[in-house]
Amino acid sequence: MNKQHRPYARQKFCFRWRGRRWYDPNERKVIWSALGMALFTLAARILILGLSSTHPTSLMAKSSPAHGIIGTAHDLSSTGLYQVTHATEVCIFCHTPHDSYTGIEQVIPVWNHATTTAQFVMYTSPSVKGTLDSQPMGPSLACLSCHDGTVAMGALHEAPPGGGQSDYSQAGGGVNRTTGLMEGANRLGNDLTAVHPISLTYRDDLNKSLRHPAELIGVRLYPSNAQGGKVQCGSCHDPHNFGIDGGTAPFLRVTKQGSSLCLSCHLM
Ligand code: HEC
Ligand code: HEC
Ligand code: HEC
Ligand code: HEC
Numbered sequence: 001m002n003k004q005h006r007p008y009a010r011q012k013f014c015f016r017w018r019g020r021r022w023y024d025p026n027e028r029k030v031i032w033s034a035l036g037m038a039l040f041t042l043a044a045r046i047l048i049l050g051l052s053s054t055h056p057t058s059l060m061a062k063s064s065p066a067h068g069i070i071g072t073a074h075d076l077s078s079t080g081l082y083q084v085t086h087a088t089e090v091c092i093f094c095h096t097p098h099d100s101y102t103g104i105e106q107v108i109p110v111w112n113h114a115t116t117t118a119q120f121v122m123y124t125s126p127s128v129k130g131t132l133d134s135q136p137m138g139p140s141l142a143c144l145s146c147h148d149g150t151v152a153m154g155a156l157h158e159a160p161p162g163g164g165q166s167d168y169s170q171a172g173g174g175v176n177r178t179t180g181l182m183e184g185a186n187r188l189g190n191d192l193t194a195v196h197p198i199s200l201t202y203r204d205d206l207n208k209s210l211r212h213p214a215e216l217i218g219v220r221l222y223p224s225n226a227q228g229g230k231v232q233c234g235s236c237h238d239p240h241n242f243g244i245d246g247g248t249a250p251f252l253r254v255t256k257q258g259s260s261l262c263l264s265c266h267l268m
Contacts, residue, residue: 069240073173073186073250076153078164082173084153084180086164092156093165094142094239099158108142114155116145118190123197129206130231133199139222140198143233149187152180200231202265209267218244218254219264236261 069075069090076084076093087093096112107115122132136144145151153175154165168177174184188195202221204210213221213228219236221229237243237251244255254261262268 067241072242074239078170082171082175084168084171084173084175086167086170087154087160088162088164089160092158092160093153096156096158101157107138107145111142112157113142113145114151114157115141116148116151118144118148118150120144120148121191121193122199123193123195125197128197128200130197130201130203132197136192136199137230138232139234140232143237143239144188146182147186147188148190149182150190153182154180196231196236198230198232198235202228202231211265211267216264219261220253231265235265 071079071081073081074093075081075090077088077090078086079088080090085093092112094108094113095110097110100106100110100112101115105111105115120135122134122136124132135141146153152166153168156165159165166180168175168180171177171180174182174186176183192198202210202213204212213225216225220234220238221227222232222234223229236253238253239251241251243250243252245252245257252261254264
């Protein structure tokens with residue numbers, strides 16, 4: 001571990017309990033035990049899911065064992081990182097294959113989580129050449145439907161079989177054990193003026209210090225790099241995968257080391 005990056009690593013490798021964090025001075029030990037736990041959880045889930053043959057998580061876990069959502073902060077099941085609910089399914093908190101929201105309510109493919117109705121304060125800056133939507137759209141609105149702290153984790157269109165999704169009494173991390181609302185560091189609220197601009201058109205034609213969309217590696221524009229489009233939360237974060245650097249980079253598509261993430265789009 002590079003000494004220069006220590007403060008950041010220390011900030012992220014911490015134990016959380018009831019929204020509070022404790023930092024462990026012995027980072028390596030924590031890294032290895034976290035890796036061990038992640039592998040153990042993954043193995044256990046492959047076994048359990050293999051036996052119960054619940055699709056599609058079992059398929060995902062089997063096809064890409066070291067990669068995926070199982071055991072991350074986005075695994076809100078009873079065996080996920082923070083054991084947010086007593087449910088046993090994972091994808092259900094965001095998608096459902098048969099009874100999802102439809103039409104404009106379907107902010108991402110087969111969306112199953114209630115969408116926030118908050119009014120957001122968007123980023124503004126005279127130097128930005130691209131155009132920001134007046135409110136966050138699509139894939140960013142999905143993230144904010146949990147991360148603005150106004151919608152409970154278990155507020156779903158279709159509940160998992162057997163229920164259990166709205167009991168948060170065992171939740172670790174920053175989810176309130178009574179309301180199921182997000183609190184603490186991962187709660188962004190509705191003021192996006194201090195967050196990298198999102199729901200923003202990527203205009204490399206107007207801003208020459210941006211790479212051409214076809215040159216982008218790792219990061220993602222919406223709908224796609226080939227078509228070009230917008231910067232959304234998912235441009236930097238992949239909600240389905242452990243960050244590229246594990247716990248130090250939450251769901252990040254590209255490492256923060258040497259600012260690689262930023263330099264994936266910005267030519268500076
Ligand atoms: C915490 C929320 C969340 C969970 C849980 C989740 N997804 Fe997603 N998913 C998203 C978001 C947000 C998008 C929109 C595209 C993006 O940002 O990557 C998405 C998009 C997708 C897509 C469309 C492909 C794409 O990249 O646009 C597929 C397929 C998908 N998810 C499958 C799954 C499966 C399978 C699971 C369970 C193993 C799952 N997702 C769990 C949030 C989630
Ligand atoms: C269904 C609710 C839900 C949705 C939708 C959702 N998240 Fe999360 N996310 C969570 C929860 C719960 C946590 C853990 C929060 C905690 O305990 O503090 C989390 C944690 C995170 C973290 C921090 C991870 C860590 O290890 O500390 C990041 C980054 C994140 N989410 C990004 C996103 C992005 C980007 C999207 C959209 C692409 C998204 N989330 C959509 C529920 C959600
Ligand atoms: C330009 C890239 C980028 C975009 C766009 C982006 N993030 Fe992040 N996000 C990061 C990085 C890098 C971190 C790592 C923490 C840090 O260095 O502050 C992070 C950290 C986080 C965290 C962990 C808590 C924290 O503040 O450190 C959450 C939650 C999160 N992002 C959610 C989101 C959501 C939701 C959106 C869309 C509204 C979003 N991010 C858009 C790069 C991005
Ligand atoms: C997916 C591509 C992408 C990534 C990754 C990315 N940015 Fe950006 N960033 C943009 C775009 C597009 C703009 C708007 C530029 C414009 O329209 O003039 C922007 C704007 C900015 C601005 C200028 C805001 C202003 O008010 O003029 C800063 C500063 C910035 N980004 C910093 C960062 C940092 C730091 C990172 C890494 C954590 C990062 N960006 C990662 C695409 C990206």
